[in-house]
Amino acid sequence: MTLLDSANIASPLYSIAELRAIEQAASQTLPQGTLMQRAGQAAASHALKILHGLESGAGGHMRVLVLAGPGDNGGDALEAAAHLAGSGIEVLVWQAPEARATSPEREQALSRARNSAARLITADAGSASALAAVHAAPWNLVIDGLFGIGAARPLAGECREVALHVNQLACPVLALDVPSGLQADTGVVDGVAIRASHTLTFIGDKPGLHTGDGRDYAGEVDIAGLAIDPLLLAPANAQLNGLHLFARHLRTRRHNSHKGSYGSLAVIGGAQGMAGAPILAARTALHAGAGRVTIAFPGPPPAFDSGQPELMCRRADGVDLSGLHFSALVAGPGLGGSIDNADTVELLQRALDSDSPLVLDADALNLMAAEPELQSALALRAGVTILTPHPLEAARLLDLTTAEVQADRLAAARQLAAQLNVIVVLKGSGTVIAAPDGAVVINTSGGPALATAGTGDVLAGLCGSLLAQGWNEWDAALGAVWLHGAAADALVASGAGPIGLTASELIPALRKLINALAG
Structure with a gap:
């Protein structure tokens, strides 16, 4: 099989x-x-x-x-x-x-x-x-x-x-x-x-x-x-992840369509020295099918991404993050995690205030763990939200130790989802996806090839891309996690891993997989 x-x-x-x-x-x-x-x-x-x-x-x-x-x-x-x-x-x-x-x-x-x-x-x-x-x-x-x-x-x-x-x-x-x-x-x-x-x-x-x-x-x-x-x-109350849970979204595209048909995504992040993280997320989003992708940098942006010039690189303070301009947002990759930086906290607050579907990853989660007001804003926001923590980030948000999170991954994911009224993707071996109502799905695609820097940024960008294309938040979380792992499995099967596989290699593999499934 x-x-x-x-x-x-x-x-x-x-x-x-x-x-x-x-x-x-x-x-x-x-x-x-x-x-x-x-x-x-x-x-x-x-x-x-x-x-x-x-x-x-x-x-x-x-x-x-x-x-x-x-x-x-x-x-x-x-x-x-x-x-x-x-x-x-x-x-x-x-x-x-x-x-x-x-x-x-x-x-x-x-x-x-x-x-x-x-x-x-x-x-x-x-x-x-x-x-x-x-x-x-x-x-x-x-x-x-x-x-x-x-x-x-x-x-x-x-x-x-x-x-x-x-x-x-x-x-x-x-x-x-x-x-x-x-x-x-x-x-x-x-x-x-x-x-x-x-x-x-x-x-x-x-x-x-x-x-x-x-x-x-x-x-x-x-x-x-x-x-x-x-x-x-x-x-x-729990099940394994699989195509049958989200396959209805993977379909052949109509000829009579345009870039606006497939959504617009903003990736918020890229503090000094960490520009690679949002670039990985944004490139993934574009290759996964989003019609237009913007990177909103907290500081001066690069003129363009030489590896993917289709991406728009802009300074965040000049970007309107509302749903009028973006179908979905991803906040956190390379954002910088110090609450002493008022501009960064304010930028994250702007993302939380937006009514666009939102993916929170990496430094956005660390900022939230350190600032209770941000958690309160998250729990009350009108738009749908997906959190993609690794065990340490989840532990900070739950005021637990990493060992306590890992001792019962399903319970930790359920608790965090209910506490913040979000979809939680608790990463790790057998990633756990939890909803606020207690529903839980365990993912079995992927493996140790994903244990390398940047793969979380790829996952966040993929999740944001699916949201921007109109997937609901639960299916987007399930689909992104499964596709992310399955692309890595395909690379391993071809000999490109598990040792030494890089996050950027996942991006074309994801595009190939999505097209194969949608064809």
């Missing part, structure tokens, strides 16, 4: 609480242990698919290590072990020290595993023999069923030791539901987690697999719905 194919599939994201409610409702109409048996069968089928994709050893003999924890996640793993052993796979089940049957369903799964050809060993606390068995053999696949979505504490003791060993192996690792040690709601790893190459998640997708540490630990994510009645799947 290509990126474009996957981006057209709706994918709701469920919290642990929502999944528990769905599971409980489904269990009331099914025989005891049905969901665990379905999970085990799905896990075994997925494991066989992975194994079939590998180059077999001598005689095609395959060896699988199954890690079984004490709860239902361990029961899923035991069911999978029994199925795999019945398929002729050599299976070793390593049971955690506290892995005693905690439910009738898990007792049944344990019995089936014991009655299969799988070999079971239980790790007694302080005993090295079970760990030695794990270390002794080369494995073709490891199945992680230590701890699922209900894990409430970091991996410790023998489980931690096994996780560290598994993370050193070269073979594929299949995590069941979530990689052990990764928080399903937040994507946070507290200490040690198993780094999976594949995750088969049950019933519904989880936010933590796609943001924060999740993208490094979950690997390729697939969903096993376990044949749950669709009527039991309540609408989720």
Whole structure:
């Protein structure tokens, strides 16, 4: 499945609480242990698919290590072990020290595993023999069923030791539901987690697999719905980003149109020594389709942009920022972040007073964090607003630490969106887009190629360009974030990255992608 194919599939994201409610409702109409048996069968089928994709050893003999924890996640793993052993796979089940049957369903799964050809060993606390068995053999696949979505504490003791060993192996690792040690709601790893190459998640997708540490630990994510009645799947408050959410705006342009048909954008920024930031944003806006783009510099402007002479470079104090002249504004790239500069604060206040749709980025966010009156003006402004903070900028606005923001990225984005009555784009691995009403979307395009100076300016310019062309603020935020990441992915696929990719390289790649999608 290509990126474009996957981006057209709706994918709701469920919290642990929502999944528990769905599971409980489904269990009331099914025989005891049905969901665990379905999970085990799905896990075994997925494991066989992975194994079939590998180059077999001598005689095609395959060896699988199954890690079984004490709860239902361990029961899923035991069911999978029994199925795999019945398929002729050599299976070793390593049971955690506290892995005693905690439910009738898990007792049944344990019995089936014991009655299969799988070999079971239980790790007694302080005993090295079970760990030695794990270390002794080369494995073709490891199945992680230590701890699922209900894990409430970091991996410790023998489980931690096994996780560290598994993370050193070269073979594929299949995590069941979530990689052990990764928080399903937040994507946070507290200490040690198993780094999976594949995750088969049950019933519904989880936010933590796609943001924060999740993208490094979950690997390729697939969903096993376990044949749950669709009527039991309540609408989720979060989902993954994709083309299906904004594709209606990407359409072929009419012949009978002109530059005024595609909006006018002003990019406000470019203090002394930082002119590159608004130039990147403005060039992006032009290449993304805005009909006319002006850069409003707080100080004396350059005569023109030699790399993009179509851009108009003007001094901000002579620019009318009202909606009569501009379809949208972008404020902040290279603006300068000192509240001691009264002219800069006044310029930002003028942008806030405008009724044009507004994107606030970079130094505009730092000025707002330092000046409560600017935040008050933002919360009351009539025009729509999109904020594009990185975690530190969000932390300043929320009066939190960066660590606190990253500890629950969805909650932080929701809080900021509600507090300021704006759309928030919380950048980072698995960028979070949040609306004031609590709706949240997680973006999965892009990657480490974007971890370089100037890519945030490109994103801000792209977002402003879509607003100027008439996109509503929610769709503009979703579209800009996804397109920004997808353009970077295309460059990486062509060999231009991820190491050393530059922000300016994204601009023609974005134009190419937008035209391909609109054609």
